[in-house]
Amino acid sequence: MENKVNIGLDVAGGDFAPGCNLEGAAMALSGFGDRLHLTLFGNEEVIREGLKSHNIPESSVTVVHAPEIIEMGDSPLKAFLSKPNSSIAVGFKYLKEGLIDGFASAGSTGAMFGGAVISLGGVVDNIRPCMMTYVPKPSGRDGIILDIGASADSKPENLYQFAVLGSTFAQLISNIDNPRVGLLNIGEEPEKGNELTKAAYKLMDGSTDFNFVGNVEGHDFFRDKADVYVCNGFTGNVIVKYSESWYQLCRKFGMNNEFLERFNFENQGGSPVLGVNGSVVIGHGISNGKAIKNMIRLTMNVVENKLSQRIKEALSRNDSSTHE
Amino acid sequence: MENKVNIGLDVAGGDFAPGCNLEGAAMALSGFGDRLHLTLFGNEEVIREGLKSHNIPESSVTVVHAPEIIEMGDSPLKAFLSKPNSSIAVGFKYLKEGLIDGFASAGSTGAMFGGAVISLGGVVDNIRPCMMTYVPKPSGRDGIILDIGASADSKPENLYQFAVLGSTFAQLISNIDNPRVGLLNIGEEPEKGNELTKAAYKLMDGSTDFNFVGNVEGHDFFRDKADVYVCNGFTGNVIVKYSESWYQLCRKFGMNNEFLERFNFENQGGSPVLGVNGSVVIGHGISNGKAIKNMIRLTMNVVENKLSQRIKEALSRNDSSTHE
Numbered sequence: 001m002e003n004k005v006n007i008g009l010d011v012a013g014g015d016f017a018p019g020c021n022l023e024g025a026a027m028a029l030s031g032f033g034d035r036l037h038l039t040l041f042g043n044e045e046v047i048r049e050g051l052k053s054h055n056i057p058e059s060s061v062t063v064v065h066a067p068e069i070i071e072m073g074d075s076p077l078k079a080f081l082s083k084p085n086s087s088i089a090v091g092f093k094y095l096k097e098g099l100i101d102g103f104a105s106a107g108s109t110g111a112m113f114g115g116a117v118i119s120l121g122g123v124v125d126n127i128r129p130c131m132m133t134y135v136p137k138p139s140g141r142d143g144i145i146l147d148i149g150a151s152a153d154s155k156p157e158n159l160y161q162f163a164v165l166g167s168t169f170a171q172l173i174s175n176i177d178n179p180r181v182g183l184l185n186i187g188e189e190p191e192k193g194n195e196l197t198k199a200a201y202k203l204m205d206g207s208t209d210f211n212f213v214g215n216v217e218g219h220d221f222f223r224d225k226a227d228v229y230v231c232n233g234f235t236g237n238v239i240v241k242y243s244e245s246w247y248q249l250c251r252k253f254g255m256n257n258e259f260l261e262r263f264n265f266e267n268q269g270g271s272p273v274l275g276v277n278g279s280v281v282i283g284h285g286i287s288n289g290k291a292i293k294n295m296i297r298l299t300m301n302v303v304e305n306k307l308s309q310r311i312k313e314a315l316s317r318n319d320s321s322t323h324e
Numbered sequence: 325m326e327n328k329v330n331i332g333l334d335v336a337g338g339d340f341a342p343g344c345n346l347e348g349a350a351m352a353l354s355g356f357g358d359r360l361h362l363t364l365f366g367n368e369e370v371i372r373e374g375l376k377s378h379n380i381p382e383s384s385v386t387v388v389h390a391p392e393i394i395e396m397g398d399s400p401l402k403a404f405l406s407k408p409n410s411s412i413a414v415g416f417k418y419l420k421e422g423l424i425d426g427f428a429s430a431g432s433t434g435a436m437f438g439g440a441v442i443s444l445g446g447v448v449d450n451i452r453p454c455m456m457t458y459v460p461k462p463s464g465r466d467g468i469i470l471d472i473g474a475s476a477d478s479k480p481e482n483l484y485q486f487a488v489l490g491s492t493f494a495q496l497i498s499n500i501d502n503p504r505v506g507l508l509n510i511g512e513e514p515e516k517g518n519e520l521t522k523a524a525y526k527l528m529d530g531s532t533d534f535n536f537v538g539n540v541e542g543h544d545f546f547r548d549k550a551d552v553y554v555c556n557g558f559t560g561n562v563i564v565k566y567s568e569s570w571y572q573l574c575r576k577f578g579m580n581n582e583f584l585e586r587f588n589f590e591n592q593g594g595s596p597v598l599g600v601n602g603s604v605v606i607g608h609g610i611s612n613g614k615a616i617k618n619m620i621r622l623t624m625n626v627v628e629n630k631l632s633q634r635i636k637e638a639l640s641r642n643d644s645s646t647h648e
Contacts, residue, residue: 218565241542
């Protein structure tokens with residue numbers, strides 16, 4: 001197992017578990033098994049059966065019996081706390097104790113996010129961990145948008161931190177040099193916006209923690225105006241769900257091209273929880289095998305690039321965490 | 325002029341004024357001139373020239389000399405107040421004095437919106453006038469979304485009023501019986517959302533002023549879940565500008581169908597200012613002749629259906645205006 005990244009996979013998470021999860025595990029191991037060891041969390045008997053049917057060699061995986069399941073109807077955080085033998089709770093226990101290098105699950109999102117924050121804690125005081133997704137641009141490069149709903153309400157200093165988190169992600173994971181950070185707003189000029197963005201602009205303007213390029217608007221996602229789009233979680237969540245609708249509708253209307261395909265969540269793998277002490281990725285609830293494979297790949301990427309640690313350093317370097 | 329609706333048109337408003345404005349005026353008069361008289365505001369000499377070149381009969385129009393121009397670089401409200409002989413300022417003077425039945429302009433949006441609020445006032449106390457646009461749905465019917473940016477910040481009682489405004493518009497102008505009102509949110513359940521939507525949900529739930537169907541999300545715009553999507557102006561503005569990007573991108577990628585065409589602003593005509601004492605429509609700044617024609621048609625529709633008065637009645641009937 002030396003030189004291999006040990007990724008924990010929740011075999012019970014997502015709408016098509018455990019079948020698609022094990023299918024994705026098999027795809028990941030056959031694709032990049034030379035760098036990957038998987039630790040599988042879930043019902044041991046079910047997993048052992050699945051290993052056989054998916055031709056996964058026992059030597060590539062560690063199986064951890066975690067039979068409790070967090071159901072979609074459960075209150076996510078309550079379920080996380082009240083089901084210590086759930087795959088998610090046990091997975092975070094392993095991550096915290098260093099028995100795995102990263103942890104990935106296709107949900108529930110609420111239990112995963114809450115679990116990450118509770119188990120691992122924020123990288124600095126006053127941090128508001130968040131989630132992101134990709135903003136495909138016709139020019140070729142993908143931008144990212146954050147927060148996409150981890151917080152329903154944000155303060156100006158949260159937006160400032162999102163900028164640091166997003167900028168670090170864009171550099172390390174998207175390999176974008178000196179990523180341009182735009183503040184999502186309803187006008188280009190610095191004085192435009194609501195109370196939140198007007199105050200956030202003042203904090204962000206002139207920052208040396210990231211490359212701030214000013215306000216961007218709803219019609220700037222497809223323009224090459226920024227690499228990181230910073231916004232409050234409410235608006236980000238609406239935008240991301242609306243994007244998915246457009247993607248599905250365009251597919252339904254027969255559109256099929258490389259640009260559109262970059263909206264396909266199956267290719268994206270999910271979102272890391274940004275700002276916690278550990279490598280955690282949350283996939284889409286409707287993940288199929290391919291999506292699970294890419295979620296595992298993203299988690300490896302996050303681990304190998306030490307994203308969490310680099311974010312901690314970036315936030316500690318400056319006084320952004322004390323802006324409250 | 326009896327039995328005709330007298331619509332004021334700002335000949336100087338928009339990026340392609342005065343040419344496209346007069347082209348649109350000609351199209352409107354040739355299309356539905358039996359019901360329409362136009363009062364044209366702008367530089368009289370320019371307008372008289374244009375009437376000839378566009379074959380507009382002098383008898384179909386009244387020309388009002390208003391030579392000052394509100395430039396795109398001007399601070400909109402300041403320009404409205406400091407240029408009393410601008411086409412917009414004179415247009416509102418005519419509207420307030422009952423010399424025209426409705427007033428339409430392709431901008432500036434800020435001067436038109438501010439001018440409407442200052443000149444005409446709100447239909448009730450504590451009203452926050454707003455703007456809307458259409459939400460085309462694949463099922464056939466168009467929904468509407470409001471506010472789309474007239475206010476940058478909203479209170480729960482503003483969202484309640486937007487629901488009344490939108491519901492009245494959907495009934496009178498879109499001919500939707502008992503329109504379903506959804507609250508744009510980041511979760512389906514009543515307890516989900518940010519501070520604003522959680523409080524607005526409580527106000528809206530059980531209201532007899534409109535048909536509240538609960539929370540709707542970003543992926544519900546294309547589903548037939550609601551006819552009126554109520555949201556804060558910040559998120560609405562981002563959504564609407566993002567929609568335009570998708571429309572343009574889909575066109576660029578060769579998509580061409582009836583559904584997509586409903587996103588074309590040229591067919592929509594613009595947005596009425598909802599909640600002021602008068603019929604005012606603001607068109608898109610890049611309006612061409614067809615868009616101007618449809619802006620005039622929408623203004624006639626708003627006048628003929630007494631939208632402003634019906635909104636006043638709807639808001640006076642209930643105690644929503646005292647929710648502050």
